[in-house]
Each structure stands twice: as structure tokens, then as C-alpha cells.
Amino acid sequence: MTQHSLGEFEELVLLMVAAQHDEAYGVTILEGLEEKIKKKVNISAVHVALKRMEDKGFVKSRFGGITEDRGGRRKKFYVITALGKKCWIHSMI
Amino acid sequence: MSIENLSTVYFEAMSAPPKYPLRFLRWFCREDSLDEIEGDLTEVFLKQSATAPRKAKWNFGWSVIKYFRPEFIKQFKQQPNTYGMYKSYFKISLRQLIKNKTFSVINISVLTLGFSCFLLLSLYLHDELSFDMFHRDANTIYRITQQERQDNGTLRNISSVAPTIGKEVREQFPEVEDMVRLSAFGRVTLGNDPTNRTHERALSADANFFTFFDFPLVEGDAKTALKEPFTIVVSETIKEKYFGAGAALGKQIWSGLRRAGQPVYLTVSGVMKNFPKNSHLQMDILFSEATWHSLYNDYTQYVTTEWVDTEYTTYLKIKPQSNTALLSTRIEALVKNNYPADREFRSSFTLQPLRKIHTNSSQLESAAEQFNVNSIKPFYLYTFAALGFVLLLTACLNYMNLSTAMAIKRTREIGTRKTLGAPKNQMVVQFITDSVLFSLLSLLLSVGLAYLVLPWINVFTNKEISISSLPFEWLVMVVAVILSVGILAALYPAFIATRVSIVDALKREIKIGGSSLSVRKALLVMQFAISVMMIASTLIIYQQLNYLREKDLGFSHENLVVIDVNSRNLRRNFETVKSEFGKPAEVLRVAASTRVPGEWKSFPVATTKSNQNTMGSEMIFVGIDRDFLETYKIKLLAGRTIEDPVADSLKIVVTQLAVEQLGLTDPIGQVVEIPRVRYGERMEELDTPFRVEIIGVVENFYFESLHRKQLPVIFGALNTAIQVIDYYTLQINTSNWNNTLETLKAINHKIDPDTPLEYTFLDARFEEMYLADARRGQIFLVLSIIVVIIASLGLFALVSYSVESRLKEIGVRKVMGASVSSIVALISKEFLVLVIIAGAIGLPIAGYYMQSWLQEFAYHIPFGVLVFAEALLITLVIAFITIGVRTARAAVLNPVNSLRSE
Numbered sequence: 001m002t003q004h005s006l007g008e009f010e011e012l013v014l015l016m017v018a019a020q021h022d023e024a025y026g027v028t029i030l031e032g033l034e035e036k037i038k039k040k041v042n043i044s045a046v047h048v049a050l051k052r053m054e055d056k057g058f059v060k061s062r063f064g065g066i067t068e069d070r071g072g073r074r075k076k077f078y079v080i081t082a083l084g085k086k087c088w089i090h091s092m093i
Numbered sequence: 094m095s096i097e098n099l100s101t102v103y104f105e106a107m108s109a110p111p112k113y114p115l116r117f118l119r120w121f122c123r124e125d126s127l128d129e130i131e132g133d134l135t136e137v138f139l140k141q142s143a144t145a146p147r148k149a150k151w152n153f154g155w156s157v158i159k160y161f162r163p164e165f166i167k168q169f170k171q172q173p174n175t176y177g178m179y180k181s182y183f184k185i186s187l188r189q190l191i192k193n194k195t196f197s198v199i200n201i202s203v204l205t206l207g208f209s210c211f212l213l214l215s216l217y218l219h220d221e222l223s224f225d226m227f228h229r230d231a232n233t234i235y236r237i238t239q240q241e242r243q244d245n246g247t248l249r250n251i252s253s254v255a256p257t258i259g260k261e262v263r264e265q266f267p268e269v270e271d272m273v274r275l276s277a278f279g280r281v282t283l284g285n286d287p288t289n290r291t292h293e294r295a296l297s298a299d300a301n302f303f304t305f306f307d308f309p310l311v312e313g314d315a316k317t318a319l320k321e322p323f324t325i326v327v328s329e330t331i332k333e334k335y336f337g338a339g340a341a342l343g344k345q346i347w348s349g350l351r352r353a354g355q356p357v358y359l360t361v362s363g364v365m366k367n368f369p370k371n372s373h374l375q376m377d378i379l380f381s382e383a384t385w386h387s388l389y390n391d392y393t394q395y396v397t398t399e400w401v402d403t404e405y406t407t408y409l410k411i412k413p414q415s416n417t418a419l420l421s422t423r424i425e426a427l428v429k430n431n432y433p434a435d436r437e438f439r440s441s442f443t444l445q446p447l448r449k450i451h452t453n454s455s456q457l458e459s460a461a462e463q464f465n466v467n468s469i470k471p472f473y474l475y476t477f478a479a480l481g482f483v484l485l486l487t488a489c490l491n492y493m494n495l496s497t498a499m500a501i502k503r504t505r506e507i508g509t510r511k512t513l514g515a516p517k518n519q520m521v522v523q524f525i526t527d528s529v530l531f532s533l534l535s536l537l538l539s540v541g542l543a544y545l546v547l548p549w550i551n552v553f554t555n556k557e558i559s560i561s562s563l564p565f566e567w568l569v570m571v572v573a574v575i576l577s578v579g580i581l582a583a584l585y586p587a588f589i590a591t592r593v594s595i596v597d598a599l600k601r602e603i604k605i606g607g608s609s610l611s612v613r614k615a616l617l618v619m620q621f622a623i624s625v626m627m628i629a630s631t632l633i634i635y636q637q638l639n640y641l642r643e644k645d646l647g648f649s650h651e652n653l654v655v656i657d658v659n660s661r662n663l664r665r666n667f668e669t670v671k672s673e674f675g676k677p678a679e680v681l682r683v684a685a686s687t688r689v690p691g692e693w694k695s696f697p698v699a700t701t702k703s704n705q706n707t708m709g710s711e712m713i714f715v716g717i718d719r720d721f722l723e724t725y726k727i728k729l730l731a732g733r734t735i736e737d738p739v740a741d742s743l744k745i746v747v748t749q750l751a752v753e754q755l756g757l758t759d760p761i762g763q764v765v766e767i768p769r770v771r772y773g774e775r776m777e778e779l780d781t782p783f784r785v786e787i788i789g790v791v792e793n794f795y796f797e798s799l800h801r802k803q804l805p806v807i808f809g810a811l812n813t814a815i816q817v818i819d820y821y822t823l824q825i826n827t828s829n830w831n832n833t834l835e836t837l838k839a840i841n842h843k844i845d846p847d848t849p850l851e852y853t854f855l856d857a858r859f860e861e862m863y864l865a866d867a868r869r870g871q872i873f874l875v876l877s878i879i880v881v882i883i884a885s886l887g888l889f890a891l892v893s894y895s896v897e898s899r900l901k902e903i904g905v906r907k908v909m910g911a912s913v914s915s916i917v918a919l920i921s922k923e924f925l926v927l928v929i930i931a932g933a934i935g936l937p938i939a940g941y942y943m944q945s946w947l948q949e950f951a952y953h954i955p956f957g958v959l960v961f962a963e964a965l966l967i968t969l970v971i972a973f974i975t976i977g978v979r980t981a982r983a984a985v986l987n988p989v990n991s992l993r994s995e
């Protein structure tokens with residue numbers, strides 16, 4: 001199961017993605033996390049976790065439209081996949 | 094733009110993410126993650142900067158650094174492979190280098206020559222400029238110099254002052270932090286072994302000498318070494334000589350000084366490291382001032398009351414930011430107030446910074462030669478700096494010339510590259526890679542070469558130069574100059590290459606012609622202009638040196654041995670001493686005199702007045718005996734010479750020049766008056782003016798170095814009021830000098846067992862006067878040979894290129910019946926014209942420069958056109974040989990070979 005293992009922080013991020021279904025992107029995840037665990041989190045950590053989970057197939061992503069307020073950069077929204085859910089449930093057992 | 098808009102712009106500028114982290118992020122981050130990362134970072138940043146702008150910026154930067162990890166870094170290697178391209182440039186440069194062996198060897202050797210000359214000259218200049226800078230307080234140390242107006246209106250510039258000045262200045266002026274005085278007292282005889290005693294030059298210094306300057310002591314304490322009377326500090330060399338390898342501190346040594354009739358034993362209170370060569374002070378033995386206070390009763394009074402004598406070289410350490418001009422006027426006022434009432438005060442004082450002493454003392458008289466060792470005129474420093482750049486320039490011109498020729502040869506490569514879509518700057522990079530490769534190789538070789546030749550240069554210039562003595566900044570600068578010039582040299586060929594059209598390049602139809610050739614011709618003209626300049630200068634220098642050596646000095650200095658009188662025994666009963674020395678068969682004649690030509694002690698200069706010249710003129714005064722004129726082969730024109738020291742004590746013999754200056758028409762029997770005499774630094778009024786009668790006139794002669802204008806000379810009797818006997822001159826005819834010298838030593842020992850014989854060969858002494866000039870002449874010769882070699886190699890390469898591209902033409906000409914010589918003439922002609930143009934440019938510059946060099950000598954060769962014609966001829970011959978060798982080889986080729994190559 002090494003391929004489908006889920007780290008502690010990854011698990012938290014995965015939960016946030018699941019909770020903010022289809023509206024989850026870097027900043028909202030970060031804020032959600034900070035609110036729930038009452039700890040400062042660096043955005044890079046969130047991105048690393050998201051990237052790893054996407055590579056493993058736990059989450060999938062799509063790009064949002066271009067907006068002015070982020071320096072013209074698109075948002076990348078994440079949703080949890082079926083595999084992601086299964087793996088999360090598996091890790092709980 | 095409205096105010097509102099402005100404020101928004103301002104706000105946005107304030108709240109924009111920090112520039113450099115963002116740029117860094119964009120540079121390294123993968124394209125597919127960049128949108129997300131930069132977007133999110135910006136969003137977080139904007140939110141945070143509303144409350145804590147500064148913290149937000151820090152956070153942004155920190156986060157960017159955190160993204161610098163493998164997941165987000167783009168794969169640089171899969172970008173268009175620039176690394177590979179550089180590899181290819183390098184490979185092609187290397188292949189070109191190996192393919193054109195002659196070209197590469199010429200190019201690298203020329204660059205190496207140029208670079209090493211530049212490097213060595215930089216080292217030399219650095220050494221000259223670093224004189225005395227090893228003292229910790231070098232920038233706050235000054236030497237007091239005195240300018241004294243003379244009777245005839247000229248200024249005498251002296252580097253030493255009266256003993257009281259230093260002391261009073263130290264006590265009265267608060268900006269003076271410290272002061273030290275040095276004085277020279279000639280020589281002292283030393284040695285515990287009576288059979289092995291020698292005369293050593295010595296100085297004496299105030300007790301604080303070793304704390305004032307930073308000359309390190311090997312033994313002894315810097316603070317106390319010069320405190321006690323009868324103590325000396327000696328250099329390691331002297332210690333070695335008298336005490337051998339062990340420690341010498343506290344040991345005693347016999348000296349020629351006498352105290353109550355008994356020889357004085359001196360105690361070694363310190364051993365100093367031999368002085369570094371780049372110090373203007375050079376000394377081996379240093380006496381404590383206290384010695385003189387104990388030895389002579391009136392010495393203490395002398396040094397505390399004497400305001401006139403200029404015997405003490407005085408150094409001051411001044412508080413930083415003090416006004417030195419003001420201080421020197423205050424010194425002047427101080428001296429003026431204390432000057433003896435019966436003497437006219439006509440001096441001014443200057444503070445000479447320590448760091449300028451080495452380069453700015455050529456006009457200064459000093460109390461002893463130890464005070465201004467190897468002083469050099471700035472003129473020579475500029476010359477050597479200019480030479481360094483000129484050599485670097487010729488080497489680079491040569492490189493440019495050759496690479497341009499090669500660039501045209503490499504047209505196929507250029508064409509291929511262009512066809513395959515190489516942009517212009519790629520061609521430039523290729524040529525710069527070439528040039529960098531050549532420059533680096535040559536730089537490495539030249540450093541190696543410099544290492545190899547430095548030991549010789551050190552022996553030759555009597556210096557201690559090493560590459561490691563160059564400070565880091567200088568080294569960086571020298572290497573930067575060398576490399577940047579090397580790279581700049583590549584720009585022109587690169588420019589030529591980029592202009593070539595692809596079709597021409599592939600058809601190999603580029604002819605040398607048009608602007609590229611004229612530029613290369615211009616480069617060659619410059620090189621040869623420099624060569625002609627150097628050749629002309631070298632010729633003039635050698636003619637002048639020859640002139641100095643060959644000039645009829647008006648007396649003979651060959652086969653003369655001069656014996657220095659150092660003791661009373663030798664001075665007393667000079668007639669007996671003369672006859673003793675005259676006994677051996679080899680000694681043809683013996684003369685006694687107070688001074689000898691090529692004097693190393695200073696000549697006493699007598700102010701002489703006549704009825705026609707009431708102002709008085711300065712004339713050298715030498716006391717002689719009856720054999721002097723004959724020994725020196727000085728021609729007597731009228732009257733007779735001094736015959737008896739007593740009967741003729743008020744008679745003099747003068748030179749024609751003296752007669753002229755005294756304004757006399759019939760000099761014999763005239764009476765002249767000598768009111769005062771100057772002994773080196775000291776001016777002495779004679780109590781009763783010395784009135785003497787002229788009894789003879791001799792031809793003019795040159796007693797001193799021809800750098801200086803000669804003063805007229807007066808010969809008087811020995812032991813007059815002016816001077817006592819100091820030398821015997823022996824005219825010797827021998828085939829075995831060693832035996833003769835042994836004989837002389839034995840005679841000396843018989844007369845005076847205490848003091849060793851001190852002798853000098855007069856012709857060697859005269860050689861020595863022009864040693865520095867001869868050395869500079871040799872340096873110039875070597876450098877001009879290098880310049881000529883470089884220029885000739887450049888010419889050779891250019892001619893061979895020209896010949897190669899005209900092989901077919903030469904073949905056709907031969908088929909039509911042209912002779913070898915007509916072909917050589919055809920090709921040589923155009924290049925020889927260039928050399929003549931070069932001459933027209935180079936010779937006037939050389940003329941201007943050499944004229945100012947000849948001004949260094951009071952007597953010099955006339956400035957003629959002939960020498961320039963010679964220089965041009967030499968250059969033409971060298972150029973012709975270079976061209977001839979290459980063209981002749983092409984001209985004798987069988988035309989079948991060259992014409993068949995199609």
C-alpha cells in the first residue's frame with residue numbers, strides 16, 4: 001500500500017478538499033486548515049500535499065477563469081476522487 | 094490622471110509582491126504549476142499586506158524559497174541545450190587551433206610575450222610605487238627638506254636640516270606626534286681581528302628609530318636598542334660578517350673610534366633584519382646618538398644650538414588631517430627666529446611625504462647616499478607604464494590582424510552555420526570563445542614565463558620582486574586588463590565574419606579586399622610605428638651611453654688605483670707615504686690629492702671672486718701635489734703646476750672654464766679671492782678671505798657624472814685652509830693585478846697596521862656612474878626586440894596569407910615569364926610602403942620622447958636626423974627579410990602545382 005499511503009498532513013488537506021467540494025483551491029484550503037487546526041501553515045506545504053495527492057490520484061483538478069485580483073493567474077480547483085475517498089476510509093480503519 | 098487614480102497606482106505599487114522573489118519564482122518554477130502557485134501566493138500576500146505589509150513581503154519571499162524543491166523546479170536540461178552549444182564552440186576553437194598550427198603558435202607566442210611583458214612591467218611598477226609603504230604609519234610620516242637660495246640665485250634643495258629643528262618642532266608643535274633624526278658620519282673601521290678589519294658606512298639615529306619606523310629587529314628590543322652610549326645595531330649581513338652564525342646581542346666589537354687615546358669597543362644592542370629593497374633608507378650599521386654625547390664634550394651643545402648646519406635627516410610623524418603647508422611655514426618662522434644674527438636667512442622648508450620620497454628625490458641633495466637609495470624619476474615610471482601598455486597593444490593588434498585573416502579563411506564554416514540558421518550573435522560568441530581560449534592559454538603561459546624570468550630580472554634590477562608580492566587588487570586588475578584586451582581583440586574579426594553573405598561564404602569567394610584589408614593594414618602600420626619608435630629610441634639611448642663612455646673627459650682614468658686615506662698615519666708625512674707606495678716596479682707614479690675625479694665624498698665648492706667677477710662663481714676646489722696633473726694626464730696650457738705644498742700654498746691652477754667665468758683675459762699672475770667654501774651640506778665663511786694667485790691654466794675636464802653640468806675647477810696646494818689630503822692615486826702598469834694589490838696591502842700594513850687598505854679602480858667608478866642608465870638601456874633594448882619580433886611575426890602571417898590567396902596569380906605571372914625577384918618585389922612593395930608610413934608616424938613621437946630623455950644629461954649627443962633614418966632602415970630591412978622569406982618560397986613554386994589545384 002506504499003503507493004496509496006496517506007500522510008497525516010495530506011489527510012487533513014484531503015479532508016479540506018472534500019469539505020469545500022469543487023470550491024477548494026490553495027488559499028481556501030490554507031485558510032480552512034488554519035481555522036480548524038489553529039496553527040500557521042505555509043501555503044507551500046499545502047501545494048506540496050496537493051501535488052502529491054494528485055499524482056497518486058486522490059484528487060483531480062481543473063483550472064478556473066482568469067481574474068484580476070491574483071496578478072492574472074488562474075485558480076486551480078480540486079475535487080476528491082473515488083480513490084481518494086477509499087484511501088481515506090482505509091486509513092481510518 | 095486623477096488623484097484617485099494616482100493613489101490606486103501608488104497603493105498597487107506598494108502592495109505588489111516583492112519583485113526579485115517573484116522573478117526568481119517565475120524563473121525556476123514549472124510552467125504547469127506556476128499559475129496556481131503564483132496566483133495563490135499573490136492572493137495570500139494581498140490579504141496579509143492589508144494588515145502587515147512588511148511581514149507579507151517577508152512571507153512571500155520565504156514561501157518562494159520553500160517552493161524551490163524538485164517538484165516545482167522546471168527541467169532546465171530539456172530547454173534548448175545552450176551548454177552543448179558552448180561545448181561545440183569550444184571544440185571548434187580547439188580544432189581550429191590544432192588545424193592551423195603555424196597560426197596558433199605565432200598567435201599564442203605573441204600573446205604570451207605581450208602578456209608576460211605587461212605582467213612583469215606591472216610587477217616592476219608596483220615595486221617602485223610600493224617603496225616605503227611597509228611602515229605602519231607610512232601615510233603620516235614626512236621628511237623635512239630645505240630649500241636654500243644660493244649666491245648666484247639658484248636654489249639648493251637639501252633633504253636634511255639642522256639638528257635643533259627636529260627637536261624644537263617636536264616640542265613646540267602639537268600636530269607633530271613623533272620625530273626621528275638620522276645623521277651620517279662617513280665610515281668607521283670595525284673588527285675584532287686586527288688582520289681582518291674593514292671600513293663600514295654607518296649612520297646614527299635617535300633612540301626612537303625602531304619605534305618610529307617598522308624595521309624589524311631579529312635580536313634586541315626596539316624600544317631600548319639605541320638608548321645607551323657605545324651601542325650599535327647591525328644588520329644581519331654585518332652580524333654574519335663579524336660574529337658568524339650565532340647570536341650577537343651584547344657582544345663587543347673593536348672600532349676605529351678613539352676615546353682618551355684608547356680604541357672604543359662597541360656593544361651590539363640589536364640585530365636588524367636586512368632592510369627590504371623597497372626602502373629609501375638602506376643601512377647596515379646604526380650608532381646610538383648617545384655615543385656622540387659621551388664621546389665628544391661639545392656634542393650636546395652642538396645639537397641643541399646649531400641652526401645652520403644641514404646634517405640631520407629629520408622625519409616627522411604628523412597627526413592625520415594636519416595642514417602640512419601651514420606646518421612648514423611655521424617651521425620656517427621658527428628657524429628664522431633662531432637663526433644666528435650674523436647670517437642671512439634665505440631658506441624655506443617643505444614636508445616631503447614618505448611615500449613620495451622614492452620618486453621625488455632626484456633634485457634633492459642628501460647628506461649621504463644611504464638616504465635616497467635607488468631614487469627614480471617619475472619620468473621613467475611613466476615610460477615603463479607606457480611600454481607595458483604598448484607591448485600589450487602590439488600583441489593584441491597582432492592577434493586582431495591574424496584572426497581577421499583567419500576569419501576570412503573560415504568562410505565555409507561561417508557559411509554552413511549561417512545556412513543552418515545561426516544568428517549573428519552566435520558567430521560573435523564563436524570568435525570570442527576563440528579569443529578567450531587563446532587569451533587564457535597565453536595568460537597561463539605568461540605567468541609561467543614570468544616565474545621563470547623573474548629571478549634574472551631581480552638580479553638585473555637589484556630588486557626583490559615576486560609574483561606573490563603583488564596585492565590581490567593589482568593582480569585582479571592586471572588579469573582583468575589582459576583578458577578584456579584579449580576579448581576586445583576578438584570583436585573585430587567577429588564583426589567581419591558576421592557581415593559575410595551566405596552565398597559568398599559557401600562559394601568561398603570572399604576576397605581580401607575592401608575595408609577588412611585596409612583596417613588590417615592600419616593595424617600593421619600601428620605595430621610598425623611602435624617598432625620604429627622603439628628602434629629609434631634604443632639607438633639614441635645606446636649612442637648616448639656610448640657617448641658617455643667614450644667622451645674625452647680631459648683626463649685619463651685608466652689603470653689608476655685610488656687609495657682612500659682613512660687614518661692619521663697615512664695622512665701624516667705624505668712624502669714618505671708617497672715614496673713607499675712608489676717603490677714597487679708596477680707603480681709608475683703616485684699623486685696625493687684632497688679629492689679625486691668621480692668623487693664619492695662631495696667636492697668642496699669654493700666661491701671665487703675676481704675683479705671682473707665680484708659676485709663670485711662656484712668652483713670645485715681640489716688640493717694636489719706636483720705629480721697630480723701628470724698622473725691624470727691633464728694638459729697644462731699655460732704657466733706651471735703646484736710644485737711645493739708650502740711655497741705654493743697661495744697659488745692655484747685653474748681650468749679654462751674658470752678663467753672664462755672669472756672674466757680674465759690674461760689669467761697668469763692674477764689674484765682671486767675665496768670668501769667662503771661649501772662642504773657638501775655645510776657652508777663655511779673663511780675667517781680671512783683666502784687670496785690666491787693663478788699660476789697655471791689647464792684644459793677643461795669633466796670630474797663628475799655627465800648628468801650634471803660641470804663646475805669649473807681650481808687646483809690648489811695640499812693642506813690649505815680648505816682641505817686636507819684624502820687620497821693617493823697610483824698609476825699602475827701590471828699584468829697581474831692580484832699580486833700588485835697584495836704588494837700594496839703589505840705596504841699599507843707597514844705604514845699603518847691598524848687600518849686596512851681601501852682602494853678603488855677609477856675606471857670602474859666611472860662605469861658605475863652610468864650603471865642605472867646602462868640598465869635602463871638594456872631593458873629598452875630587450876623590450877624593443879620583443880616589439881620588433883611581434884610586429885615581424887604579424888607581418889609574416891599577413892604576408893603568408895596574402896601569398897596563399899594569390900598563389901594562382903603568382904602561377905599565372907610565372908607562366909607569362911615573370912622572374913622570382915619581380916614577384917618578390919611585387920608583393921613586398923605594398924608592405925614596405927606600409928612600413929614607411931609607420932616610420933612617418935612613429936619617428937616624430939620617438940623624437941619628442943628622446944629629446945626629453947636627453948635633457949637628463951647636461952652633456953648629450955646632438956639630436957640628428959641620421960639616427961631616425963637608421964631606425965627606419967633597420968625596420969625596412971627586418972620587414973623586407975620577413976616578407977622576402979615568405980614570398981620567395983611561393984615564387985619558386987612550380988606554377989603547375991598552383992594552377993592545377995582547380
